[in-house]
Amino acid sequence: MDDRDWLIxxxxYHEKNITKAAKELYISQPALTNRLQQIEKEFGVQIVNRGRRGVQFTPQGxxxxxxxxxxxxxxxxxxxxVRNMENYVTGTLRIGVTNFFAYHKLPELLKLFKDQYPNIEFKISTGFSGDIANLVSNDDIHIGFVRGDYGWKEKKHLLFEEKICIVSKxxxxxxxxxxxxxxxxxxxxxxxxxxxxxxxENYSKPPLISIEVDKAETCKEMVINGLGYAILPSMILDDIDGLYKSEIRTKNNEAILRKTWMFYHEESLKLSMVKAFVTFIENIDFYSINKRK
Known part of the structure; x- marks a missing residue:
């Protein structure tokens, strides 16, 4: 078996469906089925059972x-x-980011880093902070940009802090x-x-939720159009003028802050591309990095 077979x-196993798996792998369904049969022949066991409810894996499978x-x-x-043994920084850097970070910060960061290290390529994963933290923990990515602490015990670097605001038209x-x-x-x-x-701490009644959306950016657009108020981190509002903003505070009148971190494993610094990127990020002023207008 080669690495392509293990990827199949x-x-x-993740999709539990031949058609969906073939689409994900960019191969035809017959080609995937044929390769699966070859894997079963190689190991001498049945790997999957096919039924009306999709693919079910045998214990061996x-x-x-x-x-x-x-x-x-x-x-x-x-x-x-092996690539790290070369004398220059090269390879594919695997990075995980939240949707906010991907939209507002990442493009400019990658451009600046690519200018310094043109031989680096990137593989980007996006999702909620908890998902990104898990990807770093499982070594599926080299570096994760995460909003919140998530009890990370390895190496981390504070990038910036945001206040949480009530915002309305x-x-x-x-x-x-x-x-x-x-x-x-x-x-x-x-x-x-x-x-x-x-x-x-401040109200005895639940909020009156009139609209629910999937992303903070969509929520912001709803507020801009006067459809209600929202509670959002401050940086998502930096490119918008003319909105009323009020910071939420604790009972002791302290601002409630949301921190964004860079998570990574110390072991990964042995890779020159990871070390170069970590050093690069540690010297960035994130308050000056915004998505292009």
Whole structure:
């Protein structure tokens, strides 16, 4: 078996569907089925059962599929270490970022880094902060940019802090928030817990959620169009003028802050491309980095 075969097992185990796995792997369904049959022949066992509900892995197949992640990770590290023996910084840097970071910060950062290290390529994963923290922890990525601490015990570097704001098109009476329409959005559980705790300290009634959307950017656009108020981190509002903003504070009148970190493993610094990128990030003023207008 080669690394492509292990990738087939990993993808099929995740998708549980031949058609979806073939699409994910950019191969035809017959080609995937044929390769799967060859893998079964090589090991002398049946790997999957096909039924109306999709693909079900046999015990042997499940063992092989779960081994695929470890094997692919080992192959990737071997390739990275071989490239690392060269005298210049090269390779594919795997980075995980939140949607906010991907939209507002990452493009300019990658351009600046690429100017210094033209032989570096990037593989970017996006998602909620908790998902990115897990990707770093599992060595699926080299570096993660995460909003919130997530109990990370390895190397980390504080990038910036944001205040959390009530934002609306027109000035509103903060005391009347429970009676006013609120636009909510999907976010990571740490920010949701932080906002919910603040709300519970200040109001005896739940918020009046009039609109729910999937992303903070969509939520912001709803506020701009006067459809309600929202509670958002401050940096997402930096490129917008004419909105009323009010920081939320603790009972002791302290600003509630959301921190963004760079997470990575100390072991990964042995790779020249990771070390170069970490050093580069540590010297960036993130408050001056914004998405292009």
């Amino acid at each position: 097992l990993q993808t099929l 499940e063992y092989l599929a779960k081994s695929a992640h470890e094997i692919l990770l080992s192959i990737r590290k071997i390739k990275e270490n 027109e000035k509103i009476d903060i005391e009347r928030l429970p009676q006013l329409p609120r636009i909510d959005y999907r976010t990571d559980h740490l920010l949701k817990t932080l906002v919910d705790h603040w709300w519970g």
